[in-house]
Amino acid sequence: MDGRDAPAPAGVTIYEVAQRAGVSIATVSRALRGTGPVADATREKVMRAVEELRFTPSRAGVSLAEGRHAANGIVFPNLSGPYFAEVLIGYEEVASELGRSVVILSTKGRGAVRDLVRELAGRVDGLAVFGSTVPGDVVDELVASGLPLVLISHAGRPGAMTLRSENAAPARALAAHLLGHGHRAFAFLGAPYATGDDVDERWQGVRGVLGGAVEPVATAEYTVEAGYEAALRLLGGRRRPEAVICSDDEVALGAILAAEHLGLPVPHEVALTGWDDIMAARHARPALTTVRQPMRELGAQAARALDRLIAGGRAEPGHRTLDTELIIRGSCGPHPPGRSLS
The missing domain is CATH 3.40.50.2300 (Response regulator)
Incomplete structure:
Protein backbone atom coordinates (compact mmCIF):
# COMPACT_ATOMS: atom_id res chain seq x y z
CA MET A 1 0.00 0.00 0.00
CA ASP A 2 1.30 3.48 -0.85
CA GLY A 3 2.25 5.23 2.40
CA ARG A 4 0.22 8.24 1.35
CA ASP A 5 -2.92 6.09 1.45
CA ALA A 6 -2.32 5.03 5.06
CA PRO A 7 -4.36 6.60 7.88
CA ALA A 8 -2.88 9.76 9.35
CA PRO A 9 -0.88 9.15 12.54
CA ALA A 10 -2.85 10.18 15.62
CA GLY A 11 -1.82 13.45 17.23
CA VAL A 12 0.27 15.03 14.44
CA THR A 13 0.42 18.74 15.30
CA ILE A 14 1.18 22.00 13.56
CA TYR A 15 4.42 22.11 15.58
CA GLU A 16 5.64 18.90 13.93
CA VAL A 17 4.77 20.27 10.48
CA ALA A 18 6.76 23.43 11.26
CA GLN A 19 9.72 21.39 12.47
CA ARG A 20 9.69 19.16 9.37
CA ALA A 21 9.48 22.18 7.05
CA GLY A 22 12.09 24.14 9.01
CA VAL A 23 9.83 27.17 9.48
CA SER A 24 7.85 28.79 12.29
CA ILE A 25 4.33 27.69 13.19
CA ALA A 26 3.09 31.14 12.18
CA THR A 27 4.49 30.52 8.69
CA VAL A 28 2.73 27.14 8.57
CA SER A 29 -0.48 28.88 9.63
CA ARG A 30 -0.18 31.50 6.86
CA ALA A 31 0.64 28.86 4.26
CA LEU A 32 -2.35 26.70 5.23
CA ARG A 33 -4.75 29.64 5.33
CA GLY A 34 -3.39 31.21 2.16
CA THR A 35 -3.07 34.53 3.97
CA GLY A 36 -0.05 36.77 4.47
CA PRO A 37 3.27 36.78 2.61
CA VAL A 38 4.80 33.32 2.14
CA ALA A 39 7.44 32.68 -0.51
CA ASP A 40 6.58 30.01 -3.08
CA ALA A 41 9.53 27.87 -2.08
CA THR A 42 8.54 28.10 1.60
CA ARG A 43 4.91 27.25 0.86
CA GLU A 44 6.11 24.24 -1.12
CA LYS A 45 8.19 23.03 1.87
CA VAL A 46 5.18 23.40 4.17
CA MET A 47 2.84 21.50 1.86
CA ARG A 48 5.44 18.75 1.39
CA ALA A 49 5.68 18.40 5.19
CA VAL A 50 1.87 18.29 5.45
CA GLU A 51 1.76 15.50 2.88
CA GLU A 52 4.61 13.52 4.42
CA LEU A 53 3.11 13.72 7.93
CA ARG A 54 -0.46 13.24 6.61
CA PHE A 55 -1.48 16.21 8.72
CA THR A 56 -5.09 17.44 8.74
CA PRO A 57 -5.28 21.10 9.84
CA SER A 58 -7.97 21.26 12.52
CA ARG A 59 -7.68 24.98 13.19
CA ALA A 60 -6.74 24.13 16.77
CA GLY A 61 -3.02 24.45 16.07
CA VAL A 62 -3.52 27.05 13.34
CA SER A 63 -5.51 29.29 15.67
CA LEU A 64 -3.03 28.75 18.47
CA ALA A 65 -0.20 29.76 16.13
CA GLU A 66 -1.97 33.02 15.44
CA GLY A 67 -2.69 33.63 19.12
CA ARG A 68 -6.47 33.61 18.80
CA HIS A 69 -9.45 31.29 18.99
CA ALA A 70 -11.64 30.29 16.05
CA ALA A 71 -15.08 28.70 16.36
CA SER A 165 -27.37 10.00 29.10
CA GLU A 166 -28.20 6.71 30.81
CA ASN A 167 -30.63 4.59 28.77
CA ALA A 168 -30.47 0.91 29.67
CA ALA A 169 -31.29 0.98 33.41
CA PRO A 170 -34.30 3.35 33.18
CA ALA A 171 -35.60 1.38 30.17
CA ARG A 172 -35.55 -1.77 32.29
CA ALA A 173 -37.27 0.06 35.17
CA LEU A 174 -39.95 1.38 32.81
CA ALA A 175 -40.62 -2.07 31.38
CA ALA A 176 -40.85 -3.57 34.89
CA HIS A 177 -43.26 -0.84 35.92
CA LEU A 178 -45.57 -1.65 33.00
CA LEU A 179 -45.46 -5.34 33.87
CA GLY A 180 -46.58 -4.32 37.35
CA HIS A 181 -49.78 -2.94 35.82
CA GLY A 182 -50.55 -6.41 34.47
CA HIS A 183 -49.83 -5.63 30.81
CA ARG A 184 -48.60 -8.58 28.77
CA ALA A 185 -48.53 -7.39 25.13
CA PHE A 186 -46.20 -4.50 24.24
CA ALA A 187 -44.89 -2.51 21.31
CA PHE A 188 -41.75 -0.37 21.13
CA LEU A 189 -42.67 2.50 18.81
CA GLY A 190 -39.75 4.18 17.07
CA ALA A 191 -37.47 1.25 16.40
CA PRO A 192 -33.72 1.94 16.47
CA TYR A 193 -31.93 3.30 13.41
CA ALA A 194 -28.33 2.53 14.39
CA THR A 195 -26.76 -0.11 16.62
CA GLY A 196 -25.48 1.41 19.84
CA ASP A 197 -27.32 4.74 19.62
CA ASP A 198 -29.62 6.01 22.39
CA VAL A 199 -32.83 4.51 21.01
CA ASP A 200 -31.14 1.17 20.45
CA GLU A 201 -29.99 1.17 24.10
CA ARG A 202 -33.58 1.87 25.19
CA TRP A 203 -34.86 -0.94 23.01
CA GLN A 204 -32.26 -3.37 24.36
CA GLY A 205 -33.17 -2.43 27.94
CA VAL A 206 -36.90 -2.91 27.34
CA ARG A 207 -36.42 -6.17 25.47
CA GLY A 208 -34.15 -7.48 28.23
CA VAL A 209 -37.15 -7.34 30.61
CA LEU A 210 -40.07 -8.08 28.27
CA GLY A 211 -38.46 -10.55 25.89
CA GLY A 212 -40.76 -11.77 23.12
CA ALA A 213 -43.73 -9.89 24.59
CA VAL A 214 -42.52 -6.62 22.98
CA GLU A 215 -42.54 -5.95 19.24
CA PRO A 216 -40.41 -3.23 17.58
CA VAL A 217 -42.42 -0.91 15.34
CA ALA A 218 -40.55 1.57 13.16
CA THR A 219 -41.43 5.23 12.65
CA ALA A 220 -40.25 7.30 9.70
CA GLU A 221 -38.72 9.87 12.08
CA TYR A 222 -38.71 10.72 15.77
CA THR A 223 -41.47 13.33 15.44
CA VAL A 224 -45.09 13.86 16.50
CA GLU A 225 -46.26 13.41 12.90
CA ALA A 226 -44.34 10.17 12.39
CA GLY A 227 -45.51 8.85 15.76
CA TYR A 228 -49.12 9.64 14.85
CA GLU A 229 -48.95 7.85 11.49
CA ALA A 230 -47.23 4.76 12.88
CA ALA A 231 -49.53 4.59 15.92
CA LEU A 232 -52.64 4.84 13.73
CA ARG A 233 -51.56 1.67 11.91
CA LEU A 234 -50.46 -0.08 15.11
CA LEU A 235 -53.46 0.73 17.28
CA GLY A 236 -55.94 0.26 14.44
CA GLY A 237 -54.74 -3.26 13.72
CA ARG A 238 -56.07 -6.58 14.93
CA ARG A 239 -53.20 -7.26 17.37
CA ARG A 240 -53.36 -4.04 19.35
CA PRO A 241 -50.78 -3.96 22.17
CA GLU A 242 -51.85 -3.22 25.72
CA ALA A 243 -48.92 -0.83 26.25
CA VAL A 244 -46.82 1.19 23.81
CA ILE A 245 -43.31 2.24 24.87
CA CYS A 246 -42.22 5.12 22.65
CA SER A 247 -38.65 5.98 21.72
CA ASP A 248 -39.11 9.63 22.69
CA ASP A 249 -41.77 12.07 23.86
CA GLU A 250 -42.56 13.46 20.41
CA VAL A 251 -43.38 9.99 19.10
CA ALA A 252 -45.45 9.39 22.25
CA LEU A 253 -47.42 12.62 21.81
CA GLY A 254 -48.22 11.53 18.26
CA ALA A 255 -49.36 8.16 19.61
CA ILE A 256 -51.68 9.88 22.12
CA LEU A 257 -53.26 11.82 19.24
CA ALA A 258 -53.67 8.60 17.24
CA ALA A 259 -55.33 6.84 20.20
CA GLU A 260 -57.71 9.79 20.57
CA HIS A 261 -58.52 9.67 16.86
CA LEU A 262 -59.34 5.95 17.13
CA GLY A 263 -61.49 6.43 20.24
CA LEU A 264 -59.09 4.56 22.53
CA PRO A 265 -58.88 6.28 25.93
CA VAL A 266 -55.36 6.46 27.40
CA PRO A 267 -54.52 4.64 29.66
CA HIS A 268 -57.73 2.63 29.97
CA GLU A 269 -57.57 1.03 26.52
CA VAL A 270 -53.87 1.47 25.85
CA ALA A 271 -50.99 2.63 28.07
CA LEU A 272 -48.38 4.94 26.56
CA THR A 273 -44.92 6.09 27.67
CA GLY A 274 -42.25 8.40 26.23
CA TRP A 275 -38.66 9.48 26.83
CA ASP A 276 -36.91 12.86 27.45
CA ASP A 277 -39.53 14.75 29.55
CA ILE A 278 -39.95 17.70 27.21
CA MET A 279 -42.31 20.41 28.46
CA ALA A 280 -45.24 19.17 26.33
CA ALA A 281 -45.03 15.77 28.05
CA ARG A 282 -46.00 17.37 31.36
CA HIS A 283 -49.01 19.14 29.87
CA ALA A 284 -50.37 16.32 27.70
CA ARG A 285 -53.76 14.84 28.56
CA PRO A 286 -53.11 12.51 30.21
CA ALA A 287 -49.68 13.66 31.37
CA LEU A 288 -47.00 11.43 29.90
CA THR A 289 -45.04 8.82 31.82
CA THR A 290 -41.49 9.26 30.58
CA VAL A 291 -37.78 9.16 31.42
CA ARG A 292 -36.32 12.56 32.20
CA GLN A 293 -32.88 13.17 30.79
CA PRO A 294 -30.78 16.33 31.33
CA MET A 295 -30.94 17.59 27.74
CA LEU A 322 -25.35 11.45 32.82
CA ASP A 323 -28.09 10.20 35.13
CA THR A 324 -31.72 9.97 34.03
CA GLU A 325 -34.94 9.54 36.04
CA LEU A 326 -38.13 7.55 35.50
CA ILE A 327 -41.15 9.88 35.85
CA ILE A 328 -44.49 8.17 36.44
CA ARG A 329 -47.60 10.05 35.29
CA GLY A 330 -51.12 9.23 34.17
CA SER A 331 -50.53 7.85 30.66
CA CYS A 332 -49.71 4.37 31.91
CA GLY A 333 -52.45 4.23 34.56
CA PRO A 334 -52.48 4.46 38.34
CA HIS A 335 -49.35 3.27 40.10
CA PRO A 336 -49.68 -0.44 41.00
CA PRO A 337 -50.10 -0.95 44.75
CA GLY A 338 -46.98 -1.88 46.67
CA ARG A 339 -44.51 -1.17 43.85
CA SER A 340 -41.66 1.32 43.76
CA LEU A 341 -41.56 4.16 41.24
CA SER A 342 -38.05 3.31 40.04
Whole structure:
Protein backbone atom coordinates (compact mmCIF):
# COMPACT_ATOMS: atom_id res chain seq x y z
CA MET A 1 0.00 0.00 0.00
CA ASP A 2 1.30 3.48 -0.85
CA GLY A 3 2.25 5.23 2.40
CA ARG A 4 0.22 8.24 1.35
CA ASP A 5 -2.92 6.09 1.45
CA ALA A 6 -2.32 5.03 5.06
CA PRO A 7 -4.36 6.60 7.88
CA ALA A 8 -2.88 9.76 9.35
CA PRO A 9 -0.88 9.15 12.54
CA ALA A 10 -2.85 10.18 15.62
CA GLY A 11 -1.82 13.45 17.23
CA VAL A 12 0.27 15.03 14.44
CA THR A 13 0.42 18.74 15.30
CA ILE A 14 1.18 22.00 13.56
CA TYR A 15 4.42 22.11 15.58
CA GLU A 16 5.64 18.90 13.93
CA VAL A 17 4.77 20.27 10.48
CA ALA A 18 6.76 23.43 11.26
CA GLN A 19 9.72 21.39 12.47
CA ARG A 20 9.69 19.16 9.37
CA ALA A 21 9.48 22.18 7.05
CA GLY A 22 12.09 24.14 9.01
CA VAL A 23 9.83 27.17 9.48
CA SER A 24 7.85 28.79 12.29
CA ILE A 25 4.33 27.69 13.19
CA ALA A 26 3.09 31.14 12.18
CA THR A 27 4.49 30.52 8.69
CA VAL A 28 2.73 27.14 8.57
CA SER A 29 -0.48 28.88 9.63
CA ARG A 30 -0.18 31.50 6.86
CA ALA A 31 0.64 28.86 4.26
CA LEU A 32 -2.35 26.70 5.23
CA ARG A 33 -4.75 29.64 5.33
CA GLY A 34 -3.39 31.21 2.16
CA THR A 35 -3.07 34.53 3.97
CA GLY A 36 -0.05 36.77 4.47
CA PRO A 37 3.27 36.78 2.61
CA VAL A 38 4.80 33.32 2.14
CA ALA A 39 7.44 32.68 -0.51
CA ASP A 40 6.58 30.01 -3.08
CA ALA A 41 9.53 27.87 -2.08
CA THR A 42 8.54 28.10 1.60
CA ARG A 43 4.91 27.25 0.86
CA GLU A 44 6.11 24.24 -1.12
CA LYS A 45 8.19 23.03 1.87
CA VAL A 46 5.18 23.40 4.17
CA MET A 47 2.84 21.50 1.86
CA ARG A 48 5.44 18.75 1.39
CA ALA A 49 5.68 18.40 5.19
CA VAL A 50 1.87 18.29 5.45
CA GLU A 51 1.76 15.50 2.88
CA GLU A 52 4.61 13.52 4.42
CA LEU A 53 3.11 13.72 7.93
CA ARG A 54 -0.46 13.24 6.61
CA PHE A 55 -1.48 16.21 8.72
CA THR A 56 -5.09 17.44 8.74
CA PRO A 57 -5.28 21.10 9.84
CA SER A 58 -7.97 21.26 12.52
CA ARG A 59 -7.68 24.98 13.19
CA ALA A 60 -6.74 24.13 16.77
CA GLY A 61 -3.02 24.45 16.07
CA VAL A 62 -3.52 27.05 13.34
CA SER A 63 -5.51 29.29 15.67
CA LEU A 64 -3.03 28.75 18.47
CA ALA A 65 -0.20 29.76 16.13
CA GLU A 66 -1.97 33.02 15.44
CA GLY A 67 -2.69 33.63 19.12
CA ARG A 68 -6.47 33.61 18.80
CA HIS A 69 -9.45 31.29 18.99
CA ALA A 70 -11.64 30.29 16.05
CA ALA A 71 -15.08 28.70 16.36
CA ASN A 72 -16.27 25.35 17.67
CA GLY A 73 -18.29 23.20 15.30
CA ILE A 74 -21.29 21.05 16.19
CA VAL A 75 -23.00 18.57 13.86
CA PHE A 76 -26.66 17.63 14.40
CA PRO A 77 -28.90 15.32 12.36
CA ASN A 78 -31.78 17.78 12.71
CA LEU A 79 -32.40 21.13 14.39
CA SER A 80 -36.18 20.85 14.70
CA GLY A 81 -37.94 19.69 17.85
CA PRO A 82 -37.52 20.46 21.55
CA TYR A 83 -34.90 17.79 22.27
CA PHE A 84 -32.27 19.11 19.88
CA ALA A 85 -33.17 22.69 20.82
CA GLU A 86 -32.46 22.01 24.51
CA VAL A 87 -29.14 20.27 23.82
CA LEU A 88 -28.07 23.12 21.54
CA ILE A 89 -29.08 25.80 24.07
CA GLY A 90 -26.96 24.11 26.73
CA TYR A 91 -24.02 23.88 24.35
CA GLU A 92 -24.22 27.48 23.15
CA GLU A 93 -24.65 28.93 26.65
CA VAL A 94 -21.40 27.35 27.84
CA ALA A 95 -19.53 28.09 24.60
CA SER A 96 -20.52 31.75 24.98
CA GLU A 97 -19.28 31.82 28.59
CA LEU A 98 -15.97 30.39 27.35
CA GLY A 99 -15.70 33.06 24.67
CA ARG A 100 -16.16 30.68 21.76
CA SER A 101 -18.49 31.07 18.80
CA VAL A 102 -20.33 28.03 17.41
CA VAL A 103 -20.73 26.91 13.79
CA ILE A 104 -23.73 24.56 13.44
CA LEU A 105 -24.15 21.96 10.69
CA SER A 106 -27.50 20.18 10.32
CA THR A 107 -27.24 17.18 8.02
CA LYS A 108 -30.97 16.64 7.44
CA GLY A 109 -31.73 16.77 3.74
CA ARG A 110 -28.09 17.48 2.89
CA GLY A 111 -26.04 15.58 0.36
CA ALA A 112 -22.29 14.93 0.57
CA VAL A 113 -22.33 14.80 4.39
CA ARG A 114 -18.78 13.46 4.47
CA ASP A 115 -17.47 16.45 2.53
CA LEU A 116 -19.48 18.94 4.59
CA VAL A 117 -18.12 17.52 7.85
CA ARG A 118 -14.55 17.46 6.58
CA GLU A 119 -14.86 21.06 5.42
CA LEU A 120 -16.24 22.15 8.79
CA ALA A 121 -13.50 20.24 10.64
CA GLY A 122 -10.91 22.18 8.68
CA ARG A 123 -12.07 25.57 9.92
CA VAL A 124 -12.81 25.07 13.63
CA ASP A 125 -10.79 24.52 16.81
CA GLY A 126 -12.78 21.43 17.75
CA LEU A 127 -15.91 19.54 16.80
CA ALA A 128 -18.90 18.04 18.62
CA VAL A 129 -20.90 15.39 16.74
CA PHE A 130 -24.35 14.19 17.75
CA GLY A 131 -25.18 10.48 17.66
CA SER A 132 -24.58 8.55 14.44
CA THR A 133 -24.93 11.67 12.28
CA VAL A 134 -21.42 11.31 10.84
CA PRO A 135 -20.37 8.03 9.15
CA GLY A 136 -17.98 5.94 11.22
CA ASP A 137 -15.13 6.13 8.73
CA VAL A 138 -15.22 9.93 8.84
CA VAL A 139 -15.20 9.84 12.65
CA ASP A 140 -12.12 7.63 12.42
CA GLU A 141 -10.49 10.23 10.15
CA LEU A 142 -11.27 13.00 12.62
CA VAL A 143 -9.85 11.01 15.54
CA ALA A 144 -6.69 10.19 13.58
CA SER A 145 -6.21 13.84 12.58
CA GLY A 146 -5.86 14.92 16.22
CA LEU A 147 -8.83 17.27 16.00
CA PRO A 148 -10.38 17.83 19.47
CA LEU A 149 -13.59 15.79 19.18
CA VAL A 150 -16.59 15.10 21.44
CA LEU A 151 -19.26 12.58 20.44
CA ILE A 152 -22.66 13.29 22.03
CA SER A 153 -25.19 10.51 22.69
CA HIS A 154 -22.65 8.01 21.47
CA ALA A 155 -21.20 4.80 22.88
CA GLY A 156 -17.61 4.85 24.11
CA ARG A 157 -15.13 5.00 21.22
CA PRO A 158 -11.35 4.56 21.36
CA GLY A 159 -9.52 7.82 20.82
CA ALA A 160 -12.59 10.05 21.23
CA MET A 161 -14.34 11.77 24.15
CA THR A 162 -17.92 10.46 24.36
CA LEU A 163 -20.89 11.68 26.37
CA ARG A 164 -24.41 10.35 26.72
CA SER A 165 -27.37 10.00 29.10
CA GLU A 166 -28.20 6.71 30.81
CA ASN A 167 -30.63 4.59 28.77
CA ALA A 168 -30.47 0.91 29.67
CA ALA A 169 -31.29 0.98 33.41
CA PRO A 170 -34.30 3.35 33.18
CA ALA A 171 -35.60 1.38 30.17
CA ARG A 172 -35.55 -1.77 32.29
CA ALA A 173 -37.27 0.06 35.17
CA LEU A 174 -39.95 1.38 32.81
CA ALA A 175 -40.62 -2.07 31.38
CA ALA A 176 -40.85 -3.57 34.89
CA HIS A 177 -43.26 -0.84 35.92
CA LEU A 178 -45.57 -1.65 33.00
CA LEU A 179 -45.46 -5.34 33.87
CA GLY A 180 -46.58 -4.32 37.35
CA HIS A 181 -49.78 -2.94 35.82
CA GLY A 182 -50.55 -6.41 34.47
CA HIS A 183 -49.83 -5.63 30.81
CA ARG A 184 -48.60 -8.58 28.77
CA ALA A 185 -48.53 -7.39 25.13
CA PHE A 186 -46.20 -4.50 24.24
CA ALA A 187 -44.89 -2.51 21.31
CA PHE A 188 -41.75 -0.37 21.13
CA LEU A 189 -42.67 2.50 18.81
CA GLY A 190 -39.75 4.18 17.07
CA ALA A 191 -37.47 1.25 16.40
CA PRO A 192 -33.72 1.94 16.47
CA TYR A 193 -31.93 3.30 13.41
CA ALA A 194 -28.33 2.53 14.39
CA THR A 195 -26.76 -0.11 16.62
CA GLY A 196 -25.48 1.41 19.84
CA ASP A 197 -27.32 4.74 19.62
CA ASP A 198 -29.62 6.01 22.39
CA VAL A 199 -32.83 4.51 21.01
CA ASP A 200 -31.14 1.17 20.45
CA GLU A 201 -29.99 1.17 24.10
CA ARG A 202 -33.58 1.87 25.19
CA TRP A 203 -34.86 -0.94 23.01
CA GLN A 204 -32.26 -3.37 24.36
CA GLY A 205 -33.17 -2.43 27.94
CA VAL A 206 -36.90 -2.91 27.34
CA ARG A 207 -36.42 -6.17 25.47
CA GLY A 208 -34.15 -7.48 28.23
CA VAL A 209 -37.15 -7.34 30.61
CA LEU A 210 -40.07 -8.08 28.27
CA GLY A 211 -38.46 -10.55 25.89
CA GLY A 212 -40.76 -11.77 23.12
CA ALA A 213 -43.73 -9.89 24.59
CA VAL A 214 -42.52 -6.62 22.98
CA GLU A 215 -42.54 -5.95 19.24
CA PRO A 216 -40.41 -3.23 17.58
CA VAL A 217 -42.42 -0.91 15.34
CA ALA A 218 -40.55 1.57 13.16
CA THR A 219 -41.43 5.23 12.65
CA ALA A 220 -40.25 7.30 9.70
CA GLU A 221 -38.72 9.87 12.08
CA TYR A 222 -38.71 10.72 15.77
CA THR A 223 -41.47 13.33 15.44
CA VAL A 224 -45.09 13.86 16.50
CA GLU A 225 -46.26 13.41 12.90
CA ALA A 226 -44.34 10.17 12.39
CA GLY A 227 -45.51 8.85 15.76
CA TYR A 228 -49.12 9.64 14.85
CA GLU A 229 -48.95 7.85 11.49
CA ALA A 230 -47.23 4.76 12.88
CA ALA A 231 -49.53 4.59 15.92
CA LEU A 232 -52.64 4.84 13.73
CA ARG A 233 -51.56 1.67 11.91
CA LEU A 234 -50.46 -0.08 15.11
CA LEU A 235 -53.46 0.73 17.28
CA GLY A 236 -55.94 0.26 14.44
CA GLY A 237 -54.74 -3.26 13.72
CA ARG A 238 -56.07 -6.58 14.93
CA ARG A 239 -53.20 -7.26 17.37
CA ARG A 240 -53.36 -4.04 19.35
CA PRO A 241 -50.78 -3.96 22.17
CA GLU A 242 -51.85 -3.22 25.72
CA ALA A 243 -48.92 -0.83 26.25
CA VAL A 244 -46.82 1.19 23.81
CA ILE A 245 -43.31 2.24 24.87
CA CYS A 246 -42.22 5.12 22.65
CA SER A 247 -38.65 5.98 21.72
CA ASP A 248 -39.11 9.63 22.69
CA ASP A 249 -41.77 12.07 23.86
CA GLU A 250 -42.56 13.46 20.41
CA VAL A 251 -43.38 9.99 19.10
CA ALA A 252 -45.45 9.39 22.25
CA LEU A 253 -47.42 12.62 21.81
CA GLY A 254 -48.22 11.53 18.26
CA ALA A 255 -49.36 8.16 19.61
CA ILE A 256 -51.68 9.88 22.12
CA LEU A 257 -53.26 11.82 19.24
CA ALA A 258 -53.67 8.60 17.24
CA ALA A 259 -55.33 6.84 20.20
CA GLU A 260 -57.71 9.79 20.57
CA HIS A 261 -58.52 9.67 16.86
CA LEU A 262 -59.34 5.95 17.13
CA GLY A 263 -61.49 6.43 20.24
CA LEU A 264 -59.09 4.56 22.53
CA PRO A 265 -58.88 6.28 25.93
CA VAL A 266 -55.36 6.46 27.40
CA PRO A 267 -54.52 4.64 29.66
CA HIS A 268 -57.73 2.63 29.97
CA GLU A 269 -57.57 1.03 26.52
CA VAL A 270 -53.87 1.47 25.85
CA ALA A 271 -50.99 2.63 28.07
CA LEU A 272 -48.38 4.94 26.56
CA THR A 273 -44.92 6.09 27.67
CA GLY A 274 -42.25 8.40 26.23
CA TRP A 275 -38.66 9.48 26.83
CA ASP A 276 -36.91 12.86 27.45
CA ASP A 277 -39.53 14.75 29.55
CA ILE A 278 -39.95 17.70 27.21
CA MET A 279 -42.31 20.41 28.46
CA ALA A 280 -45.24 19.17 26.33
CA ALA A 281 -45.03 15.77 28.05
CA ARG A 282 -46.00 17.37 31.36
CA HIS A 283 -49.01 19.14 29.87
CA ALA A 284 -50.37 16.32 27.70
CA ARG A 285 -53.76 14.84 28.56
CA PRO A 286 -53.11 12.51 30.21
CA ALA A 287 -49.68 13.66 31.37
CA LEU A 288 -47.00 11.43 29.90
CA THR A 289 -45.04 8.82 31.82
CA THR A 290 -41.49 9.26 30.58
CA VAL A 291 -37.78 9.16 31.42
CA ARG A 292 -36.32 12.56 32.20
CA GLN A 293 -32.88 13.17 30.79
CA PRO A 294 -30.78 16.33 31.33
CA MET A 295 -30.94 17.59 27.74
CA ARG A 296 -29.53 21.05 28.37
CA GLU A 297 -26.83 19.69 30.66
CA LEU A 298 -25.84 17.20 27.96
CA GLY A 299 -25.05 20.09 25.63
CA ALA A 300 -23.32 22.06 28.38
CA GLN A 301 -21.11 19.12 29.35
CA ALA A 302 -20.17 18.59 25.70
CA ALA A 303 -19.08 22.22 25.33
CA ARG A 304 -16.97 22.05 28.51
CA ALA A 305 -15.38 18.76 27.48
CA LEU A 306 -14.48 20.11 24.05
CA ASP A 307 -12.99 23.25 25.59
CA ARG A 308 -10.79 21.11 27.86
CA LEU A 309 -9.62 19.02 24.91
CA ILE A 310 -8.75 22.15 22.93
CA ALA A 311 -6.90 23.72 25.86
CA GLY A 312 -5.09 20.51 26.76
CA GLY A 313 -4.14 19.49 23.26
CA ARG A 314 -3.60 15.75 23.72
CA ALA A 315 -5.77 15.30 26.80
CA GLU A 316 -6.77 11.70 27.40
CA PRO A 317 -10.21 10.96 25.92
CA GLY A 318 -12.87 9.27 28.02
CA HIS A 319 -16.57 8.55 28.43
CA ARG A 320 -19.21 10.04 30.73
CA THR A 321 -22.81 9.01 31.31
CA LEU A 322 -25.35 11.45 32.82
CA ASP A 323 -28.09 10.20 35.13
CA THR A 324 -31.72 9.97 34.03
CA GLU A 325 -34.94 9.54 36.04
CA LEU A 326 -38.13 7.55 35.50
CA ILE A 327 -41.15 9.88 35.85
CA ILE A 328 -44.49 8.17 36.44
CA ARG A 329 -47.60 10.05 35.29
CA GLY A 330 -51.12 9.23 34.17
CA SER A 331 -50.53 7.85 30.66
CA CYS A 332 -49.71 4.37 31.91
CA GLY A 333 -52.45 4.23 34.56
CA PRO A 334 -52.48 4.46 38.34
CA HIS A 335 -49.35 3.27 40.10
CA PRO A 336 -49.68 -0.44 41.00
CA PRO A 337 -50.10 -0.95 44.75
CA GLY A 338 -46.98 -1.88 46.67
CA ARG A 339 -44.51 -1.17 43.85
CA SER A 340 -41.66 1.32 43.76
CA LEU A 341 -41.56 4.16 41.24
CA SER A 342 -38.05 3.31 40.04
